[in-house]
Amino acid sequence: MRLSSKVTTLLILAAVIAIAPVFFPSSYYFRVGSLIFVNGLAVTGLVILIGYAGQISLGHAGFAGIGAYACALAPVHLGLHPAFAALLGAALSAGIAFLVGRPILRLKGYYLAVASLGFGILVSMVLSNEAQLTGGPDGMAVPELGLRGALKAIGIDLSNTEFWYAFSGFVLVLGAWLALNLHHSPTGRALRALHGSEVAARTVGVDVAHYKLVAFVLSAVYASVSGSLLALQNKFITPDVAGFMHSIEMVTMTVLGGAGSVLGAILGAAILTTLPQVLTIFQEYEQLMLGLVMMLVMIFMREGLLPSITRRIRGRGE
Amino acid sequence: MPELLQFLLSGITVGAVYALVALGFTIIYNASDVVNFAQGEFVMLGGMITFFAHAAGLPLPLAALIAIIVTAGIGVALNKLAIEPARGAPVVSLIIITIGASIFIRGATQLVFDKQLHRFPAFSGDQPILIGGATILPQSLWVIAGALAVFVCLWLFFTRTLIGRAVLATANNRIAAQLVGINTNYVMTLSFAMSAAIGALAGVLVTPMTLTGYDVGLALALKGFAAAMLGGMGNPKGALVGGLLLGVLEAMTAGYISSQYKDAAAFVVILAVLFAMPQGLFGRKSTDRV
Numbered sequence: 001m002r003l004s005s006k007v008t009t010l011l012i013l014a015a016v017i018a019i020a021p022v023f024f025p026s027s028y029y030f031r032v033g034s035l036i037f038v039n040g041l042a043v044t045g046l047v048i049l050i051g052y053a054g055q056i057s058l059g060h061a062g063f064a065g066i067g068a069y070a071c072a073l074a075p076v077h078l079g080l081h082p083a084f085a086a087l088l089g090a091a092l093s094a095g096i097a098f099l100v101g102r103p104i105l106r107l108k109g110y111y112l113a114v115a116s117l118g119f120g121i122l123v124s125m126v127l128s129n130e131a132q133l134t135g136g137p138d139g140m141a142v143p144e145l146g147l148r149g150a151l152k153a154i155g156i157d158l159s160n161t162e163f164w165y166a167f168s169g170f171v172l173v174l175g176a177w178l179a180l181n182l183h184h185s186p187t188g189r190a191l192r193a194l195h196g197s198e199v200a201a202r203t204v205g206v207d208v209a210h211y212k213l214v215a216f217v218l219s220a221v222y223a224s225v226s227g228s229l230l231a232l233q234n235k236f237i238t239p240d241v242a243g244f245m246h247s248i249e250m251v252t253m254t255v256l257g258g259a260g261s262v263l264g265a266i267l268g269a270a271i272l273t274t275l276p277q278v279l280t281i282f283q284e285y286e287q288l289m290l291g292l293v294m295m296l297v298m299i300f301m302r303e304g305l306l307p308s309i310t311r312r313i314r315g316r317g318e
Numbered sequence: 319m320p321e322l323l324q325f326l327l328s329g330i331t332v333g334a335v336y337a338l339v340a341l342g343f344t345i346i347y348n349a350s351d352v353v354n355f356a357q358g359e360f361v362m363l364g365g366m367i368t369f370f371a372h373a374a375g376l377p378l379p380l381a382a383l384i385a386i387i388v389t390a391g392i393g394v395a396l397n398k399l400a401i402e403p404a405r406g407a408p409v410v411s412l413i414i415i416t417i418g419a420s421i422f423i424r425g426a427t428q429l430v431f432d433k434q435l436h437r438f439p440a441f442s443g444d445q446p447i448l449i450g451g452a453t454i455l456p457q458s459l460w461v462i463a464g465a466l467a468v469f470v471c472l473w474l475f476f477t478r479t480l481i482g483r484a485v486l487a488t489a490n491n492r493i494a495a496q497l498v499g500i501n502t503n504y505v506m507t508l509s510f511a512m513s514a515a516i517g518a519l520a521g522v523l524v525t526p527m528t529l530t531g532y533d534v535g536l537a538l539a540l541k542g543f544a545a546a547m548l549g550g551m552g553n554p555k556g557a558l559v560g561g562l563l564l565g566v567l568e569a570m571t572a573g574y575i576s577s578q579y580k581d582a583a584a585f586v587v588i589l590a591v592l593f594a595m596p597q598g599l600f601g602r603k604s605t606d607r608v
Binding site: 050056058103104106107109110111113114115117118119121122125126129244248251252255256259284285286287288289290291292293294295298299300302 | 429
């Protein structure tokens with residue numbers, strides 16, 4: 001029996017997450033792994049927006065910031081459990097994306113890029129300027145999620161880094177499963193249709209504005225949850241999470257690995273998350289190398305790493 | 319009243335810098351449909367190279383000239399090595415390529431030069447000039463004059479010279495331009511050289527007031543991009559007006575509302591303008607070809 005590409009992707013993802021720890025020499029690798037999964041989640045959301053719907057956003061870190069600060073602020077001010085704070089952050093992000101999305105998504109190409117960039121910068125500016133609430137550029141502490149303690153009570157004893165590796169890995173697989181399901185749903189088909197040609201999609205009855213908004217809101221929720229996970233695992237958060245560079249990193253990861261494929265984009269997240277860790281040996285050359293990698297991949301592998309490589313392998317096989 | 323005038327003067331100075339960056343964006347966008355996010359790095363290079371050439375003992379005008387020529391060369395290299403090979407790539411890829419180029423240039427600068435902030439002396443001293451109760455630095459006048467001069471030269475270039483018209487023809491329709499015998503590759507090279515030179519000039523003019531360092535480019539690129547979009551991408555008049563408007567707006571916000579939120583004002587206005595006029599203030603309406 002031939003497995004569908006959806007099942008294959010999920011199996012590969014789950015297998016890599018489950019087997020990789022066997023080769024981890026120290027707990028530091030669990031930490032890098034969980035960072036990859038957190039970034040991977042945000043990037044999976046961008047696959048829906050960039051890869052499926054063909055829209056661009058240079059401001060999605062704004063939603064990550066909302067998710068992160070919801071986890072920091074809601075437990076203190078509203079007395080919510082951090083898990084519900086993350087849900088509140090996701091709901092808030094969805095609401096804001098819904099309100100901002102409709103006017104923004106009327107724009108195209110570079111105009112959409114500058115509008116979304118402006119939105120992201122406004123969010124990060126509020127986070128760093130409202131110091132009495134958010135601690136300003138110095139950041140603020142985030143309460144413990146408490147799930148690790150609950151697991152311990154039922155006999156599963158994990159170290160902090162192990163727990164976050166497993167938990168963010170689990171959320172990533174869940175997120176990938178949802179995104180892959182969407183791809184094969186009527187909504188996913190509508191998104192891909194409007195990606196191909198908005199006019200053509202409209203003539204066959206696709207409500208273009210509606211479906212673009214759906215993609216925008218969904219990707220905002222992914223970014224928000226990713227921000228929440230980052231805040232909860234670091235137990236500390238600064239406005240950098242909402243900064244322009246974080247938005248750029250997210251888009252670069254997505255496009256580098258292959259915006260059209262969930263697995264490819266997660267691969268992009270893995271590469272760009274580990275690259276700075278590897279390059280610390282060449283600290284002086286870090287920016288130089290990063291810039292070079294971004295340019296080379298985009299020039300020579302336009303569809304991104306994974307789609308380009310699989311195509312090359314298939315081409316050779318035939 | 320002197321307060322208002324003061325804010326206006328400092329706004330126009332900052333706005334002139336944004337206008338110069340936006341003009342650089344406009345030229346490259348017109349020739350190649352690429353928004354070059356490395357535009358801010360040209361400004362940084364202009365300032366940095368001038369500083370180090372001046373520190374090595376060269377007189378300031380010569381140092382500035384060298385900086386502008388070297389930066390123009392880097393602009394041409396950017397076109398040949400990164401933009402031309404990626405022709406026809408989607409907008410997202412082009413954005414990432416030019417952002418990659420900007421990170422690369424920043425990394426190279428910190429290796430070749432250093433990570434310190436630098437300044438060189440102002441062209442006509444640091445004695446503020448009094449105008450109706452407000453003051454302005456002589457260097458501000460240099461910046462404003464520079465922006466206006468560049469705008470006038472570009473306007474003459476695009477309307478009065480054959481090669482300028484060739485650039486406009488290429489912008490309009492690349493294949494048609496090739497058919498009537500325009501060397502579009504040359505037009506691209508020229509556009510990148512001009513755009514980089516204008517960026518470097520902005521860096522030379524502004525460094526005595528704002529200092530320069532390897533990482534000042536990104537913020538300038540974002541503001542210049544915003545200014546160009548505000549005016550309507552691809553329109554030199556829009557770039558000038560958008561830049562000045564953005565600068566004045568920031569100065570007014572900083573003066574009357576909150577200096578922390580001065581950058582916010584710019585982006586709020588841009589969002590508002592784009593919602594009402596999706597093509598910017600001076601942009602033409604575009605239609606899709608299916």
